[in-house]
Amino acid sequence: AMTLNNLYEASPFGMVSSFFYGTIQSALFTLLAVYAASMNFSILEISVVTFLLAISGAVSQFPIGKISDMYDRRLVIVISTFGAAIFALLAIFVSRQMYLPEGLATSKTWFYIFLILFSFCSLPMFSQSLAHTNDYIPKEKFVAAGAGLQFVFGLGAMSGPFLCSIFMDVVGPNGFFIFLFFFHGIIGIFGINIMILRKYV
Secondary structure, eight states: OOOHHHHHHHOHHHHHHHHHHHHHHHHHHHHHHHHHHHTTOOHHHHHHHHHHHHHHHHHHHHHHHHHHHHSOHHHHHHHHHHHHHHHHHHHHHHTTTTTSOTTTSOOSHHHHHHHHHHHHHHTTHHHHHHHHHHTTSOGGGHHHHHHHHHHHHHHHHHHHHHHHHHHHHHHOTTHHHHHHHHHHHHHHHHHHHHHHHHHHO
16 A cells, blocks of 8 residues: 555655646536536537537547656646646636627637637546556556545545635636636646656755
8 A cells, every 4th residue: 555645755746736736627517517607608608618528538548648658748738738727727718708699709719719729738637646656656656646645636626616616706707717727737847846856855
């Protein structure tokens, strides 16, 4: 077995990114439909949005996994998380008039595109964190480390919908994407710090 302390010592970035990614993913899957409904999306459009999120995340696992096997995994995670943060911001910019009634509302095409790109960057991140942690531990500890990271992910996931709903209360529906931008940014900044520290410590 591995304690959380052991896990943190083996891979601080793996553990911290799993925690914050838990916060992101739980909010993403529970509140995306709420966001879409509050922007006056039709039932069909809401189901399209949730479908695009899931399918893009599934498709991206292979290419991003392959790239992370070829390069420094931390760098791949950092680039992915900043990519997700940027696409979350772009989704806000193109969502301006989407909530207006039919005929007045702006086109949702760009919103769908940025959501797909966000999902492509964001959804493979837990498996990346797990693979990154496994790089630093012996094979016989893989299962224990996986269980530990799932636990940490779950701890983060418990707070996600609650925190995200506060953002949405304060800012309005786009608080959803501000929340995603903020937490993806935290993972990226922590990752850069760890990369610099591990080089010198």
